[in-house]
Amino acid sequence: MKELTIISGKGGTGKTSVVASFAALAQNKVLADADVDAADLHLILAPEIKHEEDFKGGRTAQIDLDACTECEECLDRCQFKAISPTFVVDKIDCEGCGVCVHFCPVQAIDFPQNICGKWYISETRFGPMVHAKLGIAEENSGLLVSLVRNQAKVLAEDRGLDTIIVDGPPGIGCPVIASITGTSAILIVTEPTLSGLHDLERVGGLAAHFKIPTLACINKFDLNEEMSDQIARCCARNHIALVGRIPYDTSVTHAMVAGKSIVEFSDGSVSDAINKIWEKVENCLTQV
C-alpha cells in the first residue's frame, strides 16, 4: 500500500484543489483530510458520513473549590501560568501535564479527559474518505492527524485499496510532522512567490529530515515565471523532483464555488497540467 501526503509549507497555495482533482483521477484509493483544524476537502467531495466517533485528546485540570485549601502548591508548580490567584484553571493555558493534580495535598484537582473533536468515515463520489473536525481552540491536532491516517490505512486494508491520498496542513510544526512521518511520498504544492520559495525551502528541509521521497509542483506558475524558474532550481538543489507547473486560471475558483474539482469542471489548461502531474505522481508512487 502506498500513501501520498500533500503539503505546502505556505498556506493557500492550492493543496486542497490539487487533492480534489487527484481524488477524481486516482483509482482504488482512500482519501484522508489531515488538515484537521481548517479542513476544506469536504466542501468539494461532499462526503456522506457513515461512521462518526469522538476524538479524545489530552486532559485538563479542574480544581474543586470546595475541597481546595488555597495552599498555592499548584500555583507555584504550574509552568504554564494556567491557574488564577482564585484557583480557577484556564482551559486554554492548561497543558494537561497533571503536575498540579499530583502535588495537591488534599486531592482537590480532578483531571478529566477532553473530547477535542470528532472523526468520520464517509463515502464520496470518488470513494471512501476519512476526515475529522478538531473542536475550536482545542489541542492535540497532531494526535488527530495520526488517528485520521491510521483509520485511512485500516479502511484501505479492509477494502483492498492500494493508495491513500492525504491532504495535509500548512506549516512545518506538529500536525505537519504527524501527517508525513512514515508516508511513502510527499508532494509539495508551492507558488511562484518569494514567500512560496522561502516556505518551500523550510518544508523541503523537513521532508529531507525525515528522509521521505519528495515531489513538488508549482501552482499559478505564470504569475511570475522568473520566480517559477528559481523554485525549479531550489527543487533541484534540494533533491525534490519537480513534476509539473499549473497555470493560473479563474476557473479554479469557479470550480470551487460550484463544489467541483477542476478536472471535473473544465477541460482547460489547468486540468491538463493536473492530469499530467497525477500521471507522474502515480508513476513515482510505484517506485518508492
Next chain:
Amino acid sequence: MPQVRDCYDARIGRMVICIASGKGGTGKTTIATNLAMSLNGKVQLLDCDVEEPNAHLFLKPELNHTERITTPVPEVDLEKCDFCGQCGEICQFSAITVIGKKVLTFPELCHSCKGCMMVCPREAISEKGRELGVLEKGWSGRVEFIHGLLRVGEAMSPPLINQVKAHIDPEKIAIIDAPPGTSCPVIVTLKGSDFAILVTEPTPFGLNDLKLAVGAVRILGIPLGIIINRCDVGDDRVATYAREENIPILMEIPNDRKIAEAYSRGIMMVDVVPEMKDRFQAMYDKIRELL
C-alpha cells in the same frame, strides 16, 4: 473574558492587533506588514507564524539581535537515580520512562512541565535545553520588527510564539501576524490581543475557515473585524455571513494583478498602490472607534 479587554488602555495608546485568517494564503502577511508601515506613531510588527514566517521578506528589516530559544527538558544523572519510576508515572507525554536499570528520555515529546524533576525523590533529574528555534529582532524604518523561526524538525511552536509575544511593548501599537488554522498556535498568538482582524477571501474555502476562526476569536472574547481580500473573485457568501453575524467589514481589496506580482517579488502593497496607506490608517482609526 474581561481580562482581555482590560489590556486595552486608550490613555497610553497601547493596542495589540492580531491578523489571523483560518485559511492560509488569504493575505495575512500582506495586511500585517502594510498596516504596520502605514500607521503614524510607534509601531512594532511581531511575526508569530514561526513555522513559516514571511513578514521579513517584505519589511526587509535590519536585524540587530539573534537569540537561540530553548525549552527545558530532563537530563537524568544515573549515579543518583534508583530507577523508582516515578518520573515515568507523572509524565503525561511519554517523554521519560524507566525500564529495568535504564531511563529513556524522548526530549522531542517533552512539554517542559518539570513534573519529573519535581517528583524525583533523589533529585537525579536536572534541566537541559531543547532548541525550539531562534528569535530575531531589528528595525524596518520606524517599525520595530520581531519574529521567531521554528527549528526545522521541531514540532512545538507555542512556546516560541510566547517568546516572540513577550516582546510586545505597551508603549507601541503592536501588529501581530498569526499562523493559519484555528488550533493551539493560533490561539496562543491571539490570546491577549485587543482586536483581531480576520483576512479572508470570498470563496467556499475562505468562508468555511473564516467561520472557524470567528469561533476561535469569540472563545477568547476578542472584538473582531474582517478584511475581504480579492473581494471580486468568488461569490458574496462571505459578505452575507458578516452581515448576519454583525461583524464589521473593515476593508475590501479587489484582485489586482499589480499587487499579486509585487507580492511575488516581496514588494509591499503600499509601494505599488501608495493610496493604500491612507486606507490602512483610516482602518486603524475605525478600529479604535470600535473599541
